[in-house]
Amino acid sequence: MPTRNVVLTHHQASFVEQLVSIGRYQNASEVLRERLRLIEQREAEDAARLEALRNAIRVGIDDFEAGRFTTFESSEALGTHLKSVAAKAIAGGDHIIDVLRLLHDSMELTRHISATNDQPL
Numbered sequence: 191m192p193t194r195n196v197v198l199t200h201h202q203a204s205f206v207e208q209l210v211s212i213g214r215y216q217n218a219s220e221v222l223r224e225r226l227r228l229i230e231q232r233e234a235e236d237a238a239r240l241e242a243l244r245n246a247i248r249v250g251i252d253d254f255e256a257g258r259f260t261t262f263e264s265s266e267a268l269g270t271h272l273k274s275v276a277a278k279a280i281a282g283g284d285h286i287i288d289v290l291r292l293l294h295d296s297m298e299l300t301r302h303i304s305a306t307n308d309q310p311l
Contacts, residue, residue, distance in 0.1 A: 196222065
C-alpha cells in the first residue's frame with residue numbers, strides 16, 4: 191500500500207490516539223481509512239442528490255413549458271396545496287422524512303415569497 195505523511199492538528203492527533211487506545215481501531219491508518227470511506231460515501235450521496243435535483247429541475251422546466259402548472263392567488267393557498275401534496279405522499283407510503291423536509295422547505299419558500307411581495311404565487 192502507498193504511504194502518505196499527513197499533518198494533523200493536536201486535536202485531530204489526540205482524537206486518533208483516543209480511538210486507537212480504546213480499541214475501536216487497531217492503528218491510526220485504520221482510523222484514517224475509515225474516515226476516507228465515509229468521505230467517499232458522502233461524496234457519492236451528494237452527487238446522487240445533485241443528479242436528482244437536476245432531474246427534478248428538468249421535469250419542472252418541461253412541465254412549465256408545456257403549461258402544466260398551477261398559479262396560486264396567495265401564500266396561504268400555496269401552503270394549503272403543499273400540505274395536501276404532503277398528505278397524499280404520506281398516505282402513499284413515501285418516505286416520511288423526505289416528505290417533511292419537502293413540506294418544511296416549501297413552507298419556508300412560501301413565507302419568504304409572502305414577505306417579499308404580495309403578488310399571486
